[in-house]
Amino acid sequence: MADATLIEAAKKLAAARAVDEHLLPKYKYIGIGSGSTVVYVVEAIVGKGPEFYGQMTFIPTGSQSKGLIRKAGLTLCNLDERPILDGLPVALDVAFDGADEVDEELNLIKGGGACLLQEKLVAVAARKFIAVADSRKQSTRLCTKWKTIPIEVVPLAAPDVLSRLRTMGSANATIRSGLPNKAGECVTDNGMWIIDAPFPPLLLSKDLTAETEGKGMNGVWHIDLLAQELLRVPGVVEIGLFHESNGQQAASLPKELQTQKPIAAYFGMPNGEVQVQLAA
């Protein structure tokens, strides 16, 4: 699908279908992701009319997302400003976001647009997380088509994080440049930098044998193990792998708030169809 017009049409169709199927009139708090596909999500919401979305509040995942919400005339509320109910910030009913790559188990790579930290915060705050993309993002294993993992780092720590990444098998990890629009490094909405770390395609649990379980195999990593190791590197703020649960920290939360993975991914296809990939 090389034609830019076809790609945009595919994103638009996928967004419209995702909104139709997952934005219920009774919902109150809606997460809005970042990137070019989410523009069509907002467009689809606005198309439903103020009588549909008038009572809804929209939570952004960064400054682009905030701008989209404001420009569309939707009610904006920052993630940390939502009401507290029974001592907890109210859960979002649904969050919609784009993705750079989606594997066959609905694990995602995100952060191509440097928004991964706030996107992950919003995804885990939502009862339902829905990914919307075009068919170029469909993959069997992460790092097959989108070959690098975006990692948000504290600028001061960047040289040491790069050196740790080399020992983990990502010899060509680089700090993302702000060019062509900004000289120097790409600075995130949180004042951090992004390192793009190439890894060979990431394994799923079903790829593991008794021998390989729990280990990196010649630089080939299982997604959960790699995520865990990356998050242990001092100076790493967040990673663009959206995968299983948040672990022990989330054990007391309802199940749907424990996962970073979407429950469904909507892909716009070149033939004008929308393919829906659901969680198993």
Ligand SMILES: O=C[C@H](O)[C@H](O)[C@H](O)COP(=O)(O)O
């Ligand atoms: O940081 C950016 C986000 O993760 C985006 O959602 C992702 O890059 C997909 O963007 P797009 O919809 O433009 O392909």
